[in-house]
């Protein structure tokens with residue numbers, strides 16, 4: 001169970017023991033991390049699970065597909081090169097120590 | 108020690124319990140649900156779950172540990188049968204009484220039953236996980252399916268069943284499917300896709316009566332034809348579960364009446380989700396909404412109200428539906444009288460319909476255009492100005508309009 005650090009927009013950190021194979025979004029929800037909403041349940045329809053991923057770990061992640069790219073284009077918080085939909089990222093063992101920054105808004 | 112009792116362990120109930128903790132409530136939380144399952148997401152029931160693409164555990168909104176670790180007591184398979192507001196207690200079906208300081212009603216809705224003619228053969232419905240488990244099993248063993256109702260659930264089920272190799276007939280009494288929720292261009296697209304996939308889709312047709320013969324069902328339709336099916340599923344909408352509230356003397360009107368911050372008229376009782384009719388802070392009108400986004404957003408608002416931090420909502424409502432490989436996404440809640448402007452070619456697989464009222468965007472329905480959808484959600488929330496030409500112009504990405512709106516807003520500030 002890799003430990004992942006979710007950091008709220010105001011700086012509040014949340015250490016999460018994530019389960020390998022579940023999505024980063026589900027890890028956040030199961031640990032009551034505020035700011036990751038995930039209304040569509042992870043089908044990449046809503047964009048409310050947007051977060052900024054630690055640059056160092058980006059190469060470990062499966063690249064965003066075309067649909068994810070399009071959803072990200074419209075997210076209300078600023079979109080950066082490390083913006084991802086956390087529902088599209090399965091947790092892997094080598095994510096231990098990864099930081100995930102939560103945007104200030106999902107709506 | 109204060110106790111919050113939440114009646115209804117669905118999408119809203121689960122979110123409300125968690126949001127209480129996130130807002131600093133540290134006393135007792137009891138989440139009571141009539142179903143035997145932990146709170147789960149309903150949308151996949153007519154989509155990936157029915158097709159067998161995801162399993163039951165994946166539907167949970169949160170894992171059991173999430174509740175346990177947060178000190179949220181979950182009582183499943185337990186219906187609440189009465190509320191006594193004087194003694195502030197809830198009676199459960201097993202005879203127990205729960206005392207509350209604050210009560211939250213998140214009881215959702217129930218499918219409207221449809222009975223056909225004098226034969227009184229009721230159609231099946233798809234609302235609960237147990238409905239979906241049973242339906243999936245039956246569909247896996249083949250046969251033919253008659254779906255009554257061309258709303259989202261009927262159409263999604265038609266798509267899933269067709270993918271599973273089932274012969275599907277779908278009848279809709281209105282002249283087009285999705286007549287209540289979508290513009291004609293989107294209805295036409297959806298009808299075309301279902302027919303292309305082999306669904307026998309008939310609009311303007313209703314079921315007159317159903318008879319049972321040799322283990323099969325024979326449905327006589329208003330166009331004088333007879334459809335033979337192994338199974339009939341009706342999807343004609345839900346009615347809010349507001350009886351518990353009404354019996355306790357709370358005001359209901361096709362839904363438990365709540366204000367913009369989820370309060371009922373009793374200061375100790377809030378309500379959220381499908382069971383409510385609410386004054387919507389963003390829309391500025393009274394509405395009854397049935398969507399996950401409404402349920403979870405209103406639940407977070409209700410939790411903040413109970414924690415003494417009432418905040419109205421500021422975002423536009425939205426909804427999505429998946430049918431075959433198509434994504435249909437809707438932002439805003441257009442009203443009759445709003446002008447519809449089509450972006451792109453409605454005879455293709457990718458177009459949007461923009462709604463305008465007095466030069467302001469009020470909604471957008473996107474067919475396979477996730478980019479239009481997410482950007483429009485921001486534009487609708489921002490009440491951005493837009494002309495019909497701009498809405499129709501494919502050369503002008505909607506994201507440019509967001510930038511323009513932001514710079515106008517800054518200049519005004």
Ligand SMILES: Cc1cc2nc3c(=O)[nH]c(=O)nc-3n(C[C@H](O)[C@H](O)[C@H](O)COP(=O)(O)OP(=O)(O)OC[C@H]3O[C@@H](n4cnc5c(N)ncnc54)[C@H](O)[C@@H]3O)c2cc1C
Pocket residue numbers: 114115116117118119120139140141142148149150151152153185186187188213214215216233234235260348351379380381382396397398399400402425426427428429
């Ligand atoms: C098949 C299907 C597909 C859908 N697809 C979509 C979609 O694609 N997108 C979307 O946005 N929305 C969709 N919806 C709608 C969405 O699921 C609902 O809007 C949402 O679940 C509402 O949440 P809720 O908590 O208000 O109600 P529910 O999730 O229905 O939960 C209410 C719970 O309260 C329980 N309850 C009721 N009365 C009592 C009582 N007296 N005591 C104890 N418990 C009680 C019920 O058993 C239920 O478990 C779909 C719904 C269905 C059925």
Ligand code: FES
Pocket residue numbers: 025037038039040041042043044045046047048049050085086087088
């Ligand atoms: S949960 Fe909706 S896009 Fe990730």
